Amino acid sequence: MSNLLFSEAEWDFATLDRTLKAIEEIALKDLKLDVYPNQIEVISSEQMLDAYSSLAMPLMYNHWSFGKLFAREEAMYRAGYSALAYEIVINSSPCISYLLEENTMTMQALVMAHAAFGHNHFFKNNYLFRQWTNAEGILDYLAFAKKYVAACEEKYGRDEVEAVLDSAHALMDQGVFRYRRPPRPSRERTLEKLRARAQYEEESYNELWRTLPAGIEPPATAPTIDTEDDYTGDMKLPEENILYFLEKHSPSLKAWQRETLRIVRNLAQYFYPQKQTKVMNEGCASFVHHAIMNLLYDRGMINEGSLLEFMHSHTSVVFQPEFDDRRYYGINPYALGFGMMTDIKRIAMEPTAEDREWFPAFAGNGDWVGVLKDAWANYRDESFIEQFLSPKLMRDFRFFSLFDKSDESTYKVSAIHDETGYRRVRQLLARQYDVSLNEPNIQVKSADLKGNRRLILEHKMHRGVPLDGKTRELVLAHVERLWGHDVGLSEIDAD
């Protein structure tokens, strides 16, 4: 009897279900993955574009920038410049994966293996996601955010809300806690706070205040019902999270504006782990789908045609153009991640003498599943590369590093994939994925609340690289809008 799950390109829900069960069995038994419950949704291409343009979230508050993104994506898609992603997956519990209706059955199987098990496992187990995001609460929180922003638009006008969101978005990269664990948002608590605020406003409403010039609010602020992260009077400086600082200490913001900043800040924090694990996340998903599809074929559950179709799509996803290729747009995270994880499996199973020397801890131990699961759980891109990038892979990618000094007219080749260069190349590549080094390190230095209310920001330059002048002024204008008074930014050498 044939074991084939499907033999046609067309799919239907019964086939999807059957295939998912087969994939699940392999994922849980052979790869020993640990996943959130899956929720799989079939959507049309237009809905996929919709999802793209709202930061790939199923719910999002309204803002023109998402409309701009949509218009741009749509034009690119219609003109044939870019294909749609085959899938989108959301770090939530249940883990929601979107399948595009145009996919063939083989592609649906690939996507389910990739998203519903690969990404899903990574979301559930990686320490960054575990510590910094709240998969159970995110959809509720987004629902709250959407409602809140809409209510503000109604109450205070679209322009007002748009202005605050514009400014907040400009600071999104500076709206995360990098080292300190942020207070976890919960919808109930937020609503509770809102209710208290509204109630307070009602109780303390005084006809007198209406006669004040615009912009001056009643002197007392709402009562603080939880003190853990509310304004306590003293600023802790320096503060790396500028949005947080403005939310708590800006002298000119109204309550709803603070709440809006908080929403943007929470979103930024939610996406922060994804920024730090691009290579690992995509690598994990690609490795998992590759393993699952091959096992399906080995067990006679998909036919040669499907396997070939899968291989075609897989190879184009993990393709790495060379630096002088016109197609080169940086290092492909799929290629690097998949390459490294396949390499780890090889080292665990059939190590060379070189591997034994470089990776004594697990070379030849035969437990590649264990090694990978440990890596997926406990590393981020930077540390993962630092630990696991092997000389063989550096040779395969033909990595080399360049040293660039702005006032010199040439780049200098500092190391290549040879005996003397492996460690240096690996270290430099790892640093390239260190988000804290590649984003400007800007902190709130001081704020003169008693005097002229001037806010001083400080950019600690890493190796003398300054901010881009044009965007610097534009973003500072946004900071000024939120702060309400003069803002200065100084750039100093950190090292």
Place this chain on the structure above:
Amino acid sequence: MTHFIDRRLNPKGKSLGNRQRFLRRARTQIREAVQKSLKDTSVADIEKDRKIRISTKGTKEPRFRLDPKAGGEHDFVLPGNKQFTPGDEIKKPPSGDGGRGKEAADFAEGDDEFEFTMTQEEVLDIFFEDLELPNLVRTTLKDTPNKVWKRAGITTAGSPTQINLIRTMRNAQGRRLALHRPKLKDVEALQAELDALEQEPEINREKIAALKEQIARLTSKRKWVGFIDPVDVRFNSYTEQPVPTSQAVMFCLMDVSGSMGEREKDLAKRFYMLLHLFLKRRYKRVDIVFIRHTHDAQEVDEQEFFYSRQSGGTIVSTALDKMLEIQKERYATADWNIYAAQASDGYTQSGDARRCVEMLNNDIMPLCQYYAYIEILDEREMEVFASEESGAELWRAYRTVADGWPNFATKRISKPADIFPVFRELFKKAETA
């Protein structure tokens, strides 16, 4: 534990709100781009979606970012080494273009311009933004829409007057066939046979009894399989439907005599199309009547109107006659808003202009919402007749009409680019008119 959800039927356009916000945000840039793009392309294409290229001014989303070109030093790793060894020096690509593709591409905001597609609706909304239909005297634009009863299929219930005989009989026949209802003819034949047999009852006693029984059976079956049964009956159904309360008819009048060449006709066509589009946006239903004339006038279809040519003199008033005739016949002022647009090269038989003015003043203008007269000149003539005062006979005559009727407009055009300004001027906002 796994759920599959089919979201394909969910409402689309989830990001419509965002799109509107974006269009509003980039309003100024988009407006410029739309106007420019409309000017460059033919009016016939106005009904299509179009690509708009706007500058990102006003929709910038700045973020702090590092600029390694401006100072300091950094390292980066690239794949695909072929010939380099440590210590080699590589010339930097000239600043500006060559730097792209390196890590700058990862977080660059993109070009200063970007392109996207706007739907026809969105383009037209911008185009018509500050136009308003002139003198919108609503002859039929009532607040409460009229309703009429319209046929809406067949139902099984209704009043006897609405019975649908054909359907009812057809159903009855089908049912009779299906249930083998004995025909009256057969029963009568048996009865005749019985009558014949009863002449000699003694001999045929048994046959008579059998026949009688058969007849009784058939008769009773005819009774319970009725000729018409309540289940057969069907009624016509009617529902109330609102009639379009606002409808307009647009009369296109054009001189097609030899003096009107392709160029003139093309210009006229563009004007008519635009007017049509405009009316279509304001009225639920727009009819177009094409009237062409030389020394006499005919109603023709669009193809004939624009592409066929006739020889003959030029008598404009014949077209006006024709228009009045058609209007009386088909477009009562009570139900229709009447618009007229006339295109001509300005020549008519001498003396005819006076007749035209009389007709316009006495008969036509009282009926019309708006009457536009477009005189198509070549560019040389345009310079000669730079002043509104000078012009051919028809022009001067029409100027007198324009003085008396605010909803009568005359304009001269000589090239496609003239059309849009004219159009805007013709339909200036009500308050400035």
